[in-house]
Amino acid sequence: MACRLVGRGVGKRQSRPWIVSDELWSFIEPLLPKPAPKLVSGRPRVPDRQALCGILFVLH
Numbered sequence: 001m002a003c004r005l006v007g008r009g010v011g012k013r014q015s016r017p018w019i020v021s022d023e024l025w026s027f028i029e030p031l032l033p034k035p036a037p038k039l040v041s042g043r044p045r046v047p048d049r050q051a052l053c054g055i056l057f058v059l060h
Helices: 022-031 048-059
Strands: none
Touching: 022 048
16 A cells, blocks of 8 residues: 555645645654564564554544
């Protein structure tokens, strides 16, 4: 699932409100903890922005 950017215009209604804009991401990203060192086994880490888009999709 790719996290794409849509609806950048001010006052423009988004067809997919769970998509995180560049502006919003610039505020959120510094608040997130740095990822732990990569483990040898297990699933690869999902990028934080994609994870946030998934959370917002479920909450929507």
